[in-house]
Amino acid sequence: MVLPPNVSEADFNAALDEFRSAVGPAWVFSSDEDVALYRDSYSIYWGEPEERVASAAVAPAKVEEVQQIVRAANRYGIPLYPISTGRNLTYGGSAPNMRGSVVVDLKRMNRILEVDEKRAFALVEPGVSCFDLYHYIRDRNLKLMLDVPDPGWGSPMGNSLDHGAGYTMAAFRDHFAAHCGMEVVTPEGDVIRTGMGAVPNADTWQDFHYGAGPNVDGLFAQSNFGIVTKMGFWLMPMPEAFLTGTVTAPRFRDLDALVQEVSYLEDLGLTGMPQYGSPAGQAALGPGAGAMASLMQNGWPSTEAVENFVTAQKRPAWSVQLYFYGPEETVRGTWQAARRRFGKAIAGATFQDGEFLTLPIPKEKEPTQSDKPRLGIPALEVFNMVARNPQTADDPSDGHADLFITIPRKASALWESARVLYEAHREAGMPARQSPFATPFTYYSRCFWTGTTVPTWRDPAKNARSRALFQKVMERCAEHGWVGYRTNPAFQDLLISKYSFNNNSLLRFQEKLKDAIDPNGIISPGRYGIWPAKMRKNRV
Amino acid sequence: MVSRRRVMKIGAATVAGALVNRPVPGRNPAPAYSAFQRAVFDERFAQCRAFAAELNSAGVLTSAIRGDVAELWYGDLRALMSGNRLAVAGLTDRVSLFCLEELARDVGMRVIFRAEHIIDREQDGHARHSAVGSASLVVVARSLPPEDDFGLAMARLFRRFDLSEARDSAAQKRTGPFSPKNKTALVSWIIA
Numbered sequence: 001m002v003l004p005p006n007v008s009e010a011d012f013n014a015a016l017d018e019f020r021s022a023v024g025p026a027w028v029f030s031s032d033e034d035v036a037l038y039r040d041s042y043s044i045y046w047g048e049p050e051e052r053v054a055s056a057a058v059a060p061a062k063v064e065e066v067q068q069i070v071r072a073a074n075r076y077g078i079p080l081y082p083i084s085t086g087r088n089l090t091y092g093g094s095a096p097n098m099r100g101s102v103v104v105d106l107k108r109m110n111r112i113l114e115v116d117e118k119r120a121f122a123l124v125e126p127g128v129s130c131f132d133l134y135h136y137i138r139d140r141n142l143k144l145m146l147d148v149p150d151p152g153w154g155s156p157m158g159n160s161l162d163h164g165a166g167y168t169m170a171a172f173r174d175h176f177a178a179h180c181g182m183e184v185v186t187p188e189g190d191v192i193r194t195g196m197g198a199v200p201n202a203d204t205w206q207d208f209h210y211g212a213g214p215n216v217d218g219l220f221a222q223s224n225f226g227i228v229t230k231m232g233f234w235l236m237p238m239p240e241a242f243l244t245g246t247v248t249a250p251r252f253r254d255l256d257a258l259v260q261e262v263s264y265l266e267d268l269g270l271t272g273m274p275q276y277g278s279p280a281g282q283a284a285l286g287p288g289a290g291a292m293a294s295l296m297q298n299g300w301p302s303t304e305a306v307e308n309f310v311t312a313q314k315r316p317a318w319s320v321q322l323y324f325y326g327p328e329e330t331v332r333g334t335w336q337a338a339r340r341r342f343g344k345a346i347a348g349a350t351f352q353d354g355e356f357l358t359l360p361i362p363k364e365k366e367p368t369q370s371d372k373p374r375l376g377i378p379a380l381e382v383f384n385m386v387a388r389n390p391q392t393a394d395d396p397s398d399g400h401a402d403l404f405i406t407i408p409r410k411a412s413a414l415w416e417s418a419r420v421l422y423e424a425h426r427e428a429g430m431p432a433r434q435s436p437f438a439t440p441f442t443y444y445s446r447c448f449w450t451g452t453t454v455p456t457w458r459d460p461a462k463n464a465r466s467r468a469l470f471q472k473v474m475e476r477c478a479e480h481g482w483v484g485y486r487t488n489p490a491f492q493d494l495l496i497s498k499y500s501f502n503n504n505s506l507l508r509f510q511e512k513l514k515d516a517i518d519p520n521g522i523i524s525p526g527r528y529g530i531w532p533a534k535m536r537k538n539r540v
Numbered sequence: 541m542v543s544r545r546r547v548m549k550i551g552a553a554t555v556a557g558a559l560v561n562r563p564v565p566g567r568n569p570a571p572a573y574s575a576f577q578r579a580v581f582d583e584r585f586a587q588c589r590a591f592a593a594e595l596n597s598a599g600v601l602t603s604a605i606r607g608d609v610a611e612l613w614y615g616d617l618r619a620l621m622s623g624n625r626l627a628v629a630g631l632t633d634r635v636s637l638f639c640l641e642e643l644a645r646d647v648g649m650r651v652i653f654r655a656e657h658i659i660d661r662e663q664d665g666h667a668r669h670s671a672v673g674s675a676s677l678v679v680v681a682r683s684l685p686p687e688d689d690f691g692l693a694m695a696r697l698f699r700r701f702d703l704s705e706a707r708d709s710a711a712q713k714r715t716g717p718f719s720p721k722n723k724t725a726l727v728s729w730i731i732a
Contacts, residue, residue, distance in 0.1 A: 152610075379608070379610060383635045393721055398715055399716045
C-alpha cells in the first residue's frame, strides 16, 4: 500500500472513513487491485519508485460530496488529485501528479445539465465524455456540432482544463477559449461560480465570459487551485455543409508563402484546422526511403540539397488540406477564393477538390465516415492507426510521452526547430526521424506546434533512456525559446523552470496564490510546478 | 478504420434486447454454463470468429467489432457492465483490449486474465502464446501449440472457467496498444 507523503497510516485510514461517510463505502477504492486501475498506462516511470501511483480513489456523485472530501482532506493533510475521465494518456492519464495522492474520480458526476440549441452552448459535469455529449446532441437532433479531441474518450471539461484542442474552427477547437463559465469547489470547500454564474438569477452564465472584475477562470486550468464541478461550452451551430480542398506547392521554399495564405484564411475564420503535409517527404518514407537516408546521411542538408531532392522526387514539396464549414454557397465560394489567392502567391500551385458533405451526417453513415473528428464525431480509431503503423518496431513501445513545443507560425521557425530536434536526438544517441519536411500541428491557430514523441515502456532501463532523451530535447529547444504548452507530470517541474522571466516571477506569483488559496496544499501538489510551501523542496 | 458492432442473437430462444446468458436447449455439446455475460470478438480474424462461435453455442451473447470498441462501449456495454458487473470475455487485437481496459475502470472492472497470441505473418501464421492472470487458464494457454486454432481452444477453456478462482492482479495493464512489426497480436482476455 502506498501512503500519501507525511501522513500516518492511522490518519490515512481515518480520512478514508470520512470519505466513505461522504460518498458511501462502495465509492472509496483502496485495495491494491482497485488502485491499480488508476495507474498511468503510459507511465515513463512504470514500476519504479518514482511512478505516480495513487494511494486510494474516491468517486463523489455531487458537489456537496466533493466539498466533504475536500474538508476531510484538509483535516488529515491528504493530497487529492481530481480527474474527470482521466484518459489524457501521455499527460498522466488517471494517475496523480504526486505519488500517494488520493484520486478524486469525478466519473459519477456525469450529468449533461443543459444544451441550448438556439444559444449554442452546453453545461456539463466533469464525468461527461465527448461521446456522451455527442450522443445527447445527435439523439435529440439538435443542430449543433461538437469540437472533439482525438481520441474522443475524454471529457470536454478535462480536455479544456488541460488546454487540449480539436479540429474544427479556431474559435471552437481551442477548448478552453470556447468555455464559458465554471463552478469550482475551492481547496477549503467553498463553492464559487465564475462570470455571470456569480449573479443570482442570471440566465447568462454560458453567454458571457467575464462578468465584472478579474476573470479567474484561467486559474483553474493546468493548475491546482480547485476542483471544477461544472463547466459551460460554446458549441458551433451545425453547418449546412462541409468541403475539403487540397493545395500543393512545388518547391521547398514555397512553404513560407503557403503558410502566409493559410494563415490569412485561418485568421479570417474561413477554414477549420489546416492539415499540412509533404508529398515529397512522405514519398521518401515509402519506396523512396533510401533517397531520404541519402539526403540525411551527412547531417542536416542544405536548402539547395533539399530543393534538388524535391525535384528528384517529382512530387510537390508541400500540401495543405483545408476544411470549410458553412452554407454550401459559402464553402464553395471560400474554396474558390482560396484557390485564387494561393495561385497568385505560389507559382505552380495545384488544387484538388475534396469531399463535399451535407451536414449533419446521418447516424447510419457515421461508421464509414473518414476523419470523424473533423466532423465533430468522437472516435477511438486513432489508436488503430497508430497501432498499425508499419514503422512499429519488433518490440513496440507500451506508450509514449509527447513533447510538443510552441514555435512561431512561419516556415523558418519550422525548419529551424526540425533541425534542433534532429540534433538533440543525435546528441542523445537516439534515432533521429526529423527531416526538413517536418510539418506543423495547427491546433492553435496563431502558432505552430512541433516536437517529438518519446516511447515509454514497462522496462525501467528503456524508460531511463526515454527520460534522458525527453530532457535533452526540452533543454535544447528551450535555448531557442521553444517550450511546451503542457507535458507529462514527470517533466512539469522542468517545463515550468523554462518559464523563467525575472527569476521565475510567474511561478512565484502562482505559489503565492497557492499558499493563500490552499494553505494545507491538498489539491494536486506539484501540478505544473506549483507546489505548496511545505513541499517546495520536492521540486525536481 | 470502419467501426461497427453486431450482436449475434442466440437463436429463437433469445428475447431481443435481453442481455443475460441464455443457454440454447439441445444445441450445446458442453454443459450450458458460462461465466460471461458477453463475449467480444474482432470479426476480421478467423480465430476470433471461431472463439465467438464456440461461446455463442454455449449461450453467450457475442458482439463483433472491427478494431474499434467505441460504438460497443458507449452503445450498450458500459451500461450493461455498470448495471450488473458480470464478467466479459474477448478475443481481440491488442488495441481493442487496451481501450476496453481503460474504459472498464469507469465500472470498477479490470483485466483478470490475458493470453497473448503473437501471430507471425512471415512464418505461416504460427502463433506464440503467453499468458498471465488466473492460474488455471494460464497453464493451458501457455501450452497451446503454435499451429492450433487458439480461438476455439480459448473459448473452450473459458467455458469451463470458474470466476470464483483467486485473482492475480498481474494481468492488469500489461502492454500498450501497439503490435509488433509484421505480426498480429491477438489477445484472449477476461474483464471482471
